Amino acid sequence: MSEYTREEFLIATMSGLFGDGRFMVSGVNSPIPAAAGLLHEHQQPGFCVSIHGDPDRTPFVDGGVEPFDMAAQGRLDTFVFGGVQVDGQANINLVSIGDPKRPKKRFTGSFGAAGLYYLIPNIVLFFPSHSRRSLVQKVDFRSASPQAPEGAFRQGGPKWLLTDLCLFRFDPATGGFELASVHLGQTVAAIRDATGFDFVLPKDVPTTPEPDAATLSRIRGDVRDGLSVAYAQFAKDCIKTPGS
Amino acid sequence: MLAEQIKDGARLALPSENSGVPVAVVRALIARGARDLRLVGGPTGGFAIDLLVGAGCVASVEAAGVSLGPRGLAPRFCAAVEAGEIEMIDSTCPATHAGFIAGEKRLPFMAVRGVFGCDMLKNRSDWTVIDNPFPPHDPVVVVPAILPDVIALHAPMADEAGNVWVGNRRELKTMARAAKQVLVTVERIHPGNLVKDSAMAPGLLTTPYIDLIALAPCGAVPTALPPDYGPDDAMLDSYASAAKTREGFDGWLADFLGPDGAA
Numbered sequence: 001m002s003e004y005t006r007e008e009f010l011i012a013t014m015s016g017l018f019g020d021g022r023f024m025v026s027g028v029n030s031p032i033p034a035a036a037g038l039l040h041e042h043q044q045p046g047f048c049v050s051i052h053g054d055p056d057r058t059p060f061v062d063g064g065v066e067p068f069d070m071a072a073q074g075r076l077d078t079f080v081f082g083g084v085q086v087d088g089q090a091n092i093n094l095v096s097i098g099d100p101k102r103p104k105k106r107f108t109g110s111f112g113a114a115g116l117y118y119l120i121p122n123i124v125l126f127f128p129s130h131s132r133r134s135l136v137q138k139v140d141f142r143s144a145s146p147q148a149p150e151g152a153f154r155q156g157g158p159k160w161l162l163t164d165l166c167l168f169r170f171d172p173a174t175g176g177f178e179l180a181s182v183h184l185g186q187t188v189a190a191i192r193d194a195t196g197f198d199f200v201l202p203k204d205v206p207t208t209p210e211p212d213a214a215t216l217s218r219i220r221g222d223v224r225d226g227l228s229v230a231y232a233q234f235a236k237d238c239i240k241t242p243g244s
Numbered sequence: 245m246l247a248e249q250i251k252d253g254a255r256l257a258l259p260s261e262n263s264g265v266p267v268a269v270v271r272a273l274i275a276r277g278a279r280d281l282r283l284v285g286g287p288t289g290g291f292a293i294d295l296l297v298g299a300g301c302v303a304s305v306e307a308a309g310v311s312l313g314p315r316g317l318a319p320r321f322c323a324a325v326e327a328g329e330i331e332m333i334d335s336t337c338p339a340t341h342a343g344f345i346a347g348e349k350r351l352p353f354m355a356v357r358g359v360f361g362c363d364m365l366k367n368r369s370d371w372t373v374i375d376n377p378f379p380p381h382d383p384v385v386v387v388p389a390i391l392p393d394v395i396a397l398h399a400p401m402a403d404e405a406g407n408v409w410v411g412n413r414r415e416l417k418t419m420a421r422a423a424k425q426v427l428v429t430v431e432r433i434h435p436g437n438l439v440k441d442s443a444m445a446p447g448l449l450t451t452p453y454i455d456l457i458a459l460a461p462c463g464a465v466p467t468a469l470p471p472d473y474g475p476d477d478a479m480l481d482s483y484a485s486a487a488k489t490r491e492g493f494d495g496w497l498a499d500f501l502g503p504d505g506a507a
Contacts, residue, residue, distance in 0.1 A: 028313055063414035064260060064287065065345075068338040072357045091361070094309075095334060096325075100363065106322040106332075109309030110364065111288065115338035118358030143336075145361030149373065149383045152360055 004211055006164065007032060007238035008219050009183070010128065012211035013167065014080070015039040017160045019122050021077020024049045025067055027111070031227065031234035033080035033126065035219070038226040042218055053230035068112060071119040074155055078122045081113055081158075085139045086125055088177060088197025090146050090158040090170050093139035100141050110143035117144040120156040130163035136196040146172070166191050167208055168199060176200060181208040217242070246427050246458045247272035250394055253303070255282040257344075257392035257423055261290035261313055262468040262475065263413050266396040268429055268460040274299040275501055284392055285310065286419050287340030291467055291483065294318040295500075297330060298493045304331035308340055315484035320493055334364050339371070341415065343390035347422025352389060359385040395423035398463040399449075400472045402430045405437040406451040409444060411471070417449050426453050429460035431472055 004012075014036035018024065026034040026049055037049025051057040060066045070076045084107050085093040094110050096103035117123065127134050146157045161168040161177060165186050168177040178200040182191060184207055211219070220242045227235040247269045250256055259265055263286070270292045273281070278301045283293055285307030293310050296302050298320030310318045324330045335343075339356045346354035355374075365371050365385060373383050397416055402408045408428050410416045420426045428449075438444045463469075466476035466483070486492035 028311075061412045063412060063416070064263070064337070065341045065415050065418075068341060072338075095363075100334075100367070102328050103326055106325040107317060108311040109288070109307060109334055110336045110362070111309040112337035114336035114362040114364060115356060115358040118360065142361060142363040142366075148360035151380070151382045153357065153382050153384075 004216055005238055005240060007035075007234075008216060008240070009211060010162070010164070011035040011039060011219055011223070011239075012215050013183075013208055014124060014126065014162055015043065016209075017122075017124050017162065017167075018044065018047070018078050020044060021122050022046055022048065023070075023076055024078035025076060026051050026080065028052050030080060030082075031231040031238075032128070033124075034231060035223050035227055035239070036080075037078075038223045039215070039219060042222065051226075051230050056229065068115060071116050071156075074119075076116075076120055078124070079116060079120045080124045080126050081116075081144070082126050082128075083113075083143065085134055085136045086127055086161060087136050087139045088199065089175050090125065090161070090177070091139045091142045092125060092144050093141045094143040095141040097140050103140075113144035117146060117157060118148070118152070118154050123156060123158045123160075125158055125161040127161065127163045130165040130191075130194050132194060132196040135163070135194070146175070165194060171200070174200070178202060179205055181206045183208045184210060216240075245272060246396075246429065246456050247276060247278075249425065249427055249456065250278065250281070250396065252278055253280040253282070254393040255284060257284045257286055257390075257395040257419050258289060258292055259286050259397050259413070259416055259419070260288045262470065264397045264399055264410060264416055264469065265290070265292045265464050265467040266398040266427075266429055267292060267465060267467060268398070268463040269396045269427065270296060271501065273301055274497070277301075279303075282306070284390060285340070286344070286415055287335060287337045290318065291480065294320045294487065295497070297321045297324045298487060299497060302330050304333060306333035306335055306340075308335045308337040312480070312484050315480060319484070319487040323490075333368070336362070336364060339364070339385070339387045340390070341418075343387050344415065344418045344422045346387070346389035347391045348418045350389070353386045354389070355384045355386050357385075390422055392419070392423040394425040394427060395420050396427045396429075398429045398431075398460065398469065400430065400469060401432050401434045402428065402457050403434040403436060403438045405439065406454060406457060407438050408449045408454060408457065409434070409438060409447050410449050411447045417453075420449050420453050425455050428454055428457045429463040430457060431461055431463065431469070433459065
């Protein structure tokens with residue numbers, strides 16, 4: 001039996017990507033990003049995560065528009081986006097599969113991604129089911145794209161793509177991904193097989209570090225407790241109890 | 245009855261989930277057999293949009309997202325888009341907010357940060373890129389004003405003077421001021437005039453903006469109405485499960501409308 005759960009590993013790995021910003025918002029249905037934010041609060045003094053669904057962690061008093069204005073003001077540093085598809089140019093799709101006018105499968109919609117893609121400096125793309133169905137050569141619908149006309153205002157954009165198999169780094173200069181690390185037990189060949197887009201392969205690809213004992217204890221203590229309002233079921237199902 | 249004010253074919257703005265969704269009005273619209281509504285989410289939608297779409301009341305939906313939140317996809321909405329039964333006009337949250345802000349000010353358009361490169365910008369003929377007229381003359385996405393024919397919203401209270409307290413949902417004030425007609429249901433009537441209460445006044449949509457107010461206790465159920473009540477989880481769970489199929493939805497809707505609610 002593994003010493004940690006898949007979710008605990010992803011929480012620890014994601015939190016390592018949050019950098020030195022001060023403020024993060026975790027969106028609807030985002031237990032792993034919320035947990036990673038809580039963990040990062042311990043690793044980065046001054047960092048704070050707002051969790052959708054937890055009134056004690058929602059510092060917004062001016063309705064739905066306030067987080068977007070805050071992002072434009074440069075006061076929102078970190079955000080995690082998921083979706084149905086991501087392609088090799090970091091376009092993400094939250095809308096549909098097939099022709100969007102008459103899709104084979106319709107999903108939710110783009111929410112705030114198209115605007116926030118230019119405003120938040122540290123954006124992590126999170127696709128926890130790495131396969132050729134989700135990591136594709138070209139998305140069927142671009143909900144958000146980093147491709148802007150010359151001279152367009154930009155104070156942020158996608159930086160990382162984290163999956164259950166590996167971590168990619170986005171290079172804004174080339175507009176593509178580079179393999180940053182592979183998770184324990186994965187190989188470069190397996191990543192290639194499971195990925196629908198081309199990516200840059202450095203000479204040496206490290207293994208993603210495993211969470212250490214102190215990190216796991218933090219996740220099973222303060223982080224687990226911090227999820228009890230918004231994500232109680234997730235905390236119970238996916239995070240081990242303290243001391244286990 | 246308040247819902248009779250909403251004509252077939254109207255462009256109807258609705259609050260986002262758990263922000264004052266006028267479920268009692270939605271139910272009356274369905275019972276009446278409303279048709280061809282053009283819904284605008286503020287900026288997203290959930291239970292009420294799925295219900296109206298499933299009941300056949302809707303021609304188009306403009307929204308940045310439609311979902312049942314923690315319960316996943318909005319099943320009747322998704323099925324209707326896949327079948328080509330409704331027109332979906334995809335947006336993104338800050339662009340819809342910008343459209344309502346332009347509408348509130350009766351400006352023709354509003355600029356919005358980012359939004360480049362996405363397929364909403366490519367597909368929507370009403371969104372475009374202009375050059376900032378001032379230095380550094382950078383390209384900027386602009387979207388037109390959203391001027392709904394009517395907005396329906398539910399709020400915790402109105403006072404005796406006809407002011408409606410929407411609390412911290414500022415976008416409801418913006419949306420209402422953008423709309424040509426404003427219909428409000430409330431949980432209760434508060435004695436006195438809240439304009440004089442400096443703690444409450446910032447959360448008011450005041451009388452001059454409002455066309456009709458009706459009392460409708462539990463008028464947002466099963467969606468949440470903070471700070472009055474949370475979501476009715478059992479009712480939303482039963483909806484999410486039933487609405488996965490046409491037959492399940494029809495059965496659920498019949499129960500929801502009750503014996504007097506036949507369309």
